[in-house]
Amino acid sequence: MNFFDRFSIRTAQASDFTAVDRLFSESYPVLLRTAYSEDICTRALPLISRAQPDLVRSGKFFLVHRGSKLVGAGGWTRSAPGTGIVTPGVGHVRHVVSDYRFQRQGIGRRLLDYVMINAQGDGLSALRCFSTLNAVPFYTAMGFTEEGPVDLPLPGGVHFPAIRMHATL
Numbered sequence: 001m002n003f004f005d006r007f008s009i010r011t012a013q014a015s016d017f018t019a020v021d022r023l024f025s026e027s028y029p030v031l032l033r034t035a036y037s038e039d040i041c042t043r044a045l046p047l048i049s050r051a052q053p054d055l056v057r058s059g060k061f062f063l064v065h066r067g068s069k070l071v072g073a074g075g076w077t078r079s080a081p082g083t084g085i086v087t088p089g090v091g092h093v094r095h096v097v098s099d100y101r102f103q104r105q106g107i108g109r110r111l112l113d114y115v116m117i118n119a120q121g122d123g124l125s126a127l128r129c130f131s132t133l134n135a136v137p138f139y140t141a142m143g144f145t146e147e148g149p150v151d152l153p154l155p156g157g158v159h160f161p162a163i164r165m166h167a168t169l
Helices: 014-032 040-049 107-121 135-140
Strands: 008-011 061-066 069-077 089-098 126-131 145-154 158-168
Touching: 014 040, 014 061, 014 069, 014 089, 014 135, 040 145, 061 089, 061 107, 069 107, 069 126, 069 135, 089 107, 107 126, 126 135, 126 145, 135 145, 135 158
Parallel strands: 089 126
Antiparallel strands: 008 061, 061 069, 069 089, 126 158, 145 158
């Protein structure tokens, strides 16, 4: 049985917002607690584990389902998160996550492949991302290279450690 016999990928719609928000709020706390201190998790998770309506309905955000169950989500934007800066030919990977109960089943890999093909088909030649500390090996395996550590400023003076990464398409 191949991946597509078990899973399907489709473009998210505005009506998917609640399901995406639930996926984020259930999975991010479990996945990130192994890489971040309790203090950072307590302060940052309420801010980063929420779906963004504009991203979900952007046409560049995708959902992975196993039957009717949402098991993964992620996409890309032309504008850099937090700044809105657009660099010609460069996109930004956004909120790629798999349901924590379905880890190591190829969901993230197939989803990021799909995101990369979609971005390339839209004329991009490179993708950047701010990887969580625990996702660096995943992005590296997908062809991204590390550019260095960053502290992402979040509302309320929270600084979230991440790794800036880059891939050529």
